[in-house]
Amino acid sequence: MRAPGLVVLMLCAAPFVLGQQANLQGLKQEAAAEVDKLQTLTQQMVDEIFSFSELGFQEFETSRYVTGILEKNGFHVEREVAGIPTAWVASYGGGKPVVAFITDIDCIPRASQKPGVAYHDPLVEGAPGHGEGHNSGMAVNVTAALVLKKLMAEYHLTGTLKIFPGVAEELLGTKAFYVRAGLFRDVDIVLGAHVGSEFATSYATGDGESSGLVSVQYFFHGKAAHAAMAPWRGLSALDAVELMDTGWDFRREHLRPAQRSHRVIINGGDQPNVVPSEAAVWYYFRELDYPHIKELYDLGNSIADSAAKMTSTAVDHKLVGSAWPAFFNKTIAEAQQKNIETVGMPKWSDADQTLAKALQKEIGAKVEGLKEKIEPLAEPAKEQTGGPSDDVGDISWNVPMTYLMYPANIPNLPGHSWPNAVAMATPIAHKGSTAGAKVQALTALDFLLQPQLVQQAWDYFRTVQTKDIHYSSFLGPEDKPAIEMNQEKMEKFLPQLKKFYYDPALYKSYLEQLGIQYPTVKRQP
């Protein structure tokens, strides 16, 4: 009884699929036009999330705001996924392929900055701020998803859209947990988006300037005593921290040049006349591949144990973050590159360029304004040098994925600090996010309408990327997301930050709400 039904289904399906392909170009044009129509919403998302300024694991307002927009537009939202209060998944549609979007939402400690002002001028002194530009990512992905949803409904396109937030990316804190929770098990293609100053994508190890890492906190436990009256009765946990750091620095000379390791002392004791019974240090150990990262991690543990022995203290450690070095998919990157070239760079105004050049001058960077040109898709670098990390790496080893860099920020900035926030609630970020949303929408259409392209991406993933290397998480079964991190810092600044939340009902832009003239630059002598 089932056979005739199947024949009917195939007869119906075949011309429909052909029709979908023939319509691809037309749909792409329509998608780009629809993204343009949503420019106001895109700008509001950029500005609103900028004003929330939430640190990793504390993105409550941001998540409430973004999921609210998605729910209002017919997406189904599942909250608190993977045991993380600010994580969620929003879905629309049904069936294959499943195209997922991901982008970060957290900000940087002490990076508070007035937008559109080309010198250091914090909105709230000492407060967190979007000194990485993560406030623009959801504007890109949500705009694209709303447009795709409209087209899918109108043209009866099959497929599922999923939107994920990169929670606590600055702590490399969640994506390995997402993977462990199986959130990507049914996903076919992942389109990540990250703010940049260029409009670009890459594949494989790209420019070779990225590393994987483990982020580990070491807690030393000693014995308190009066530091003058009876120091011999105490055991200093701080001594152990300092000996660990000294040990690591001596050892550093004999490590591969590709490694990057850095630390901050998160607890150095309370006051000098009390022998510190508790002290803690937090390390990032970065290397180019899993075995080398694992080696650094083991070495860190052994140096910590040795420091504890030298001081007769005890030590335990906690893995608070991890990331595989990212590896991106060639098939998706090639499709994405064509769409980047179709969309083209945003048109920068004189005001945009003035802000960019003034900021570059202010911080002593090369003064060249905003980028105007799109570079061709580059071959992966022959040699990997290593550099920063991103926990999307873990996703990229489980599903074919690329990372779109969209041009929403100023070139030649130091990263992770106030200069990187200057453009992030100005027309530079608004235009760059609209351009990014177009590419995300167009690339999703490529995969929604061409099943053979999904197949090709998976062929590359299976026969090239994972031919000899297989994913194995840094997480142990006992490891839990460090959801308590940043809670105190955020609580401290929340009352002040709330006063500056953007209200799009009253002001056309955040610049207007703050009364900032665009651009505000130092007067030339």
Ligand SMILES: [Zn+2]
């Ligand atoms: Zn980032």
